[in-house]
Amino acid sequence: MTKNFFGTRTGIIVVGAVIGILAPLLQKLGNPGNMGICVACFERDISGALGFHRAAVVQYLRPEIIGFVLGALAAALLFKDYRARTGSAPFVRFILGVFAMIGALVFLGCPWRALLRLSGGDLNAILGLAGLITGIWIGTLFLKNGYNLGRTQKTHFSAGLLMPLVMAGFLILMFIFPQMDQQPQSGILFYSIKGPGAMHAPLFIALIAGLIIGFIAQRSRFCTMGAFRDLILFRQLHLISGVIALVVAAFVMNLIFAQFNLGFEKQPVAHNVHIWNFIGMALAGLAFALAGGCPGRQLFLAGEGDGDAAVFVFGMIVGAGFAHNFGLASSPAGVGPHGIAAVVTGFVVCLFIGFTMRKTA
Amino acid sequence: MATTVDARGLSCPQPVLMFMNAIKTSADRELIVLVDTDASMENVSRAAESKNCTVKDINRKDDEYRLTITRN
Secondary structure, X not given: OOOOHHHOHHHHHHHHHHHHHXXXXXXXXXXXXXXXXXXHHHHHHHHHHOOOOOOOOOOOOOHHHHHHHHHHHHHHHHOOXXXXXXXXXXXXXXXXXXXXXXXXXXXXXXXXXXXXXXXXXXXXXXHHHHHHHHHHXXXXXXXXXXXXXXXXXXOOHHHHHHHHHHHHHHHHHHHHOOOOOOOOEEOOEEXXXXXXXXXXXXXXXXXXXXXXXXXXHHHHOOXXXXXXXXXXXXXXXXXXXXXXXXXXXXXXXXXXXXXXXXXXOOOOOOOOOHHHHHHHHHHHHXXXXXXXXXXXXXXXXXXXXXXXXXXXXXXXXXXXXXXXXXXXXXXXXXXOOOHHHHHHHHHHHHHHHHHHOEOOO | OOEEEEOOOOOOOHHXXXXXXXXXXXXXXXXXXXXXXXXXHHHHHHHHHHOOEEEEEEEEEOXXXXXXXXXX
């Protein structure tokens, strides 16, 4: 196999830039403000589309997520990089996924969206990013002290295909039960008729954008958590250069599309309770660090056959159900009624995992 | 006999951490690192270069990589 272009410094910068170009474009084509792509928000919308929660404003089976997994699968198969594997503490990863989602929904966004919010002028994102970096830093302390969820095992080729097949199944459901004008439900699927869930780019454009990003992100191992982790742990600039490229490209695109609006107030799908923007994202960052990847990276890993990453993804989808059923998620009005209690619980759980799950050599 | 780091089945950043640790604790000029994903292979190679080492050989056998790394 020839050298992997996307594994080079130039490659990762190209990938960051492509994401930074496509996300504001998806926003222009209908996705919510500073949410051209948000893995946490979109998985939350998927959770809603399936009826795992009944927050009527955030229900849509986001094709971007489906594209991420299928694009990553295509890249992995094409470049002989597909490895069906599982068995590295799957339930721990599920729980980490649950609390990663809860933390992200207190802030209102995954790391990708935090970057996109920043590039759209939403200064609240600075608090979120500072929290994210703090959470990842705590995670690196555990990593330095031997935190390790253990080895995966090789498994059947077909076992690694289950997650992509689930995503393909979701896509088929969208064709069987398509969105109907002003109808909150189509067959078994829920579709928001107002709110962020009602805002979306056309299905095929969203799917194609997702496939492109999934393909190149799998090749480049693009990961926002890894970017900060490697910087803290190894003083390595490789992944972070992709993150910077994303922010710069998205900033330029937002200026071109007149989507840039600087300030803390009246930002789309955001609140300005600074302390909980910070702490919510710190919880998410810690959970991502303990699980070994940001939500986007977990989707690409799931696409290349990693069954544990697939479990993390479903932890996040179930976590979104908890978040909206129990009033944990924030809204533009502020933090949810039980959001703070859930974040505290999440920290206790993540610290328990970090302190007790260590292996020497 | 070269020090061998078996990082098969482990995901990032474990293989890189194990490699960095081996560089610190072992006096051998040559290190062998075993990994089983392309991402780990690339990450360990990158870490080796940053630690003033040379990746002399990457041998793929089935789904595993055997990296031979020497100190400069």
